[in-house]
Amino acid sequence: MHELLTPQQMAEADRLAAECIGESYPLMLRAGEVLAQIILERFVEVRAVDVLCGPGNNGGDGYVLATILREHGLGVRIWRAEEPAAGTDAARAAGECTVERFDLASFQPDTSNLVVDALFGAGLARPLEGVYGDALRRCAEAKAPILAVDLPSGVSGGSGQVIGTAAAAELTVTFFRKKPGHLLFPGRSLCGEVVVADIGIPGNVLQSIDIRCHENLSSSWRHLLPRPSFDSHKYRRGHVGVFSGGTTATGAARMSAMAAARAGAGAVTLLSPASALAVNAVHLTSIMLRRIEDPEELSTFLNERELASVVLGPGFGLGEKVRNFADVLLRFTSRSGRRLKVVLDADALTGFAGDPEPLFEAAKENGGGTVLTPHEGEFARIFPDIAAAAELSKVDRARQAAERSGAVMVLKGADTVIAYPDGQAAINSNGTPYLATAGSGDVLAGMIAGLMAQGMPPFEAACAAVYLHAETARSLGPGLIAEDLPARLPVILSAYLEPPARG
Ligand SMILES: NC(=O)C1=CN([C@@H]2O[C@H](COP(=O)(O)OP(=O)(O)OC[C@H]3O[C@@H](n4cnc5c(N)ncnc54)[C@H](OP(=O)(O)O)[C@@H]3O)[C@@H](O)[C@H]2O)[C@@H](O)CC1
Ligand SMILES: [K+]
Known part of the structure; x- marks a missing residue:
């Protein structure tokens, strides 16, 4: 239905x-x-x-x-x-x-x-x-x-x-x-x-x-939610990398990292510039920490460790660095032959404002393993013509953007639309105004990466994350701040990991 x-x-x-x-x-x-x-x-x-x-x-x-x-x-x-x-x-x-x-x-x-x-x-x-x-x-x-x-x-x-x-x-x-x-x-x-x-x-x-369009209900993806088996070990449950910004912008990445871990990833590493290592170290316990300063260090790290997915963008900062990092990440799969799924959010989208073609080219090279999570403002910066086409519905805008970039598009808002490059789309309907709070997008990006790291396909991972993110927020209600979401997620997730009630 x-x-x-x-x-x-x-x-x-x-x-x-x-x-x-x-x-x-x-x-x-x-x-x-x-x-x-x-x-x-x-x-x-x-x-x-x-x-x-x-x-x-x-x-x-x-x-x-x-x-x-x-x-x-x-x-x-x-x-x-x-x-x-x-x-x-x-x-x-x-x-x-x-x-x-x-x-x-x-x-x-x-x-x-x-x-x-x-x-x-x-x-x-x-x-x-x-x-x-x-x-x-x-x-x-x-x-x-x-x-x-x-x-x-x-x-x-x-x-x-x-x-x-x-x-x-x-x-x-x-x-x-x-x-x-x-x-x-x-x-x-x-x-x-x-x-x-x-x-x-x-x-x-x-x-x-x-x-070609569905309401985003759990029946579409619930059976694909990752369930660890007894012979799992932490890296088989997926290793997620999350990139931190500089000294004064580290919280967003930590929120993504916590969300990836709470979504079930077996290991999460925060990848931090040298300047922010100390501040990140003070705030991390189960999340690992590693210095990544430039694209060369990034390539070395990717080659030596088996990351399943990454989040780039929250609090990261604009400029050449974010563009170069995105390029390395998006081309890693085709260069190494090892699958790396990539979530680009916030600054990793705005960083391509005015010149988004390199992003689309690299994302296409990643062959459907990329998820872009813009809100309307970020969307207009990288898809200005699609955003300005008043005759297009939100579903059509998300679809056209997915087709152009070859990425799964999560066009956020009260009626978040998830679209796949082949035209399939889902409209989320359980959103709540309590999600309109700083950092909630960082949590969503981390949840998507966490689910993908455990093998969930990108479109279904995005659909599940959007729905569970909203469901978690609804269960918290007034006074919700973004930090609450990862902490609460396991309760909500476990309800959806139960077999659906009959009737
Ligand atoms: N088909 C079925 O089996 C079933 C259908 N069902 C029902 O039918 C509904 C769809 O019916 P529908 O296709 O006749 O369209 P509807 O919305 O009544 O409008 C068309 C009329 O409005 C006119 N018109 C349009 N815009 C206008 C405007 N701005 N200002 C003024 N006029 C305007 C248009 O004129 P025209 O464009 O032709 O000049 C035409 O005369 C559907 O919503 C459901 O309720 C149920 O009974 C179940 C079985
Ligand atoms: K009516």
Whole structure:
């Protein structure tokens, strides 16, 4: 149930389902029924419902719903600006509906009524404005309780962007599967709670649809979480290297290092410039420490020790050094024939601002073993054209960046998107505002490296780390600081290492 369908894919699912059933109208009837059932169960106090109906099938669902609610004794009024086009399912639903209709232009929300927003869903084709936009603005101003059918009207199901105007719903009922727009902001905040209803579309229609986007749920990666065996030793559980910045910027790397260790890496070494060795040594116990001053020392170290993964960037500093280190790390696998997975974060991304081509070239040489973890600001510095393309959704931006760099992209934010160069993408949905705190990104980078060091494939490691990072933060809540995350991680991780509960 974690597949996310674009509006075009959903239309295809509807078409395939209608082909299977013989006609499409029963799907609309079922949509109206499930909407009514949900309203009757969830809004027991409500005595009257205003159903705003658009001209397409989203409006059609509204007409069916209005008929059923009136049969249940609720006061129901329909508000519409135009009738559905003749010959459509929506026209049939409108024709069979005898609920009194009013002009949408004169709709004034009464906040003791429930408003059902059945204006536009998957078929939103242009900015929502005029009589429709005005009606939604009045709802938003009045703070009327709204149930949105499929999507809050004005929200793009593909991108979550508002096209014109939209009003925030308390509850959104969508059909068959969620759409990216339910999880990507601002759509996600406008949807309120999202309920996915079964309207009789058979699951096997998905076999004919090339789904490229999923909600990041544990079912995709839980079985790949590393589990040590009794014959493991510390280096078989993966050795992670984390690069420290200078004397006054060492904390970020130590946070990444702790996170890698807590994610289960068997050994972690902090790789520090000579100037910061003393300050790092004061703060480290189980994490090892080694001086790495320049690219030559780095190459020597990589050749003599079997590192499985590295984190470069947190607190590291900008300039030639970070670019040179990144180059050595990303080309190590092809030069040595030994697999080294690389997480580049923070300064290792910003260090390539204005001239990112060498990064992409070297990352491609690393052949899918690279993970880039930019937040939106860092992303815009290395992918300025993709960041500026307003028509692209966050998923598409992450995908294009992954394709260009050949790296797994973790485009961070409240709705972090993880994308693989082949176009597969996952949208994370368990984020929490408590993660917006200094150092939380350093912890995430370390967790990804820690999971990869134990053999988890980069895309799944990134998905798992993003999810578990958020889950850990949720379990901590108010007052969370980044240091708390690695300390808490084992409790959360062990819950996901248990076999999933049945049922
Ligand atoms: N298909 C099925 O089997 C099932 C579908 N279901 C339901 O159908 C919904 C999708 O239906 P849909 O495709 O008819 O699209 P919908 O969102 O109603 O809008 C299209 C209409 O709006 C118009 N229009 C667009 N933008 C506009 C704007 N800004 N301002 C003004 N007008 C605008 C557009 O006009 P046009 O672009 O053609 O000129 C067209 O008339 C889906 O969300 C779900 O609720 C369920 O019943 C289950 C079974
Ligand atoms: K709607």
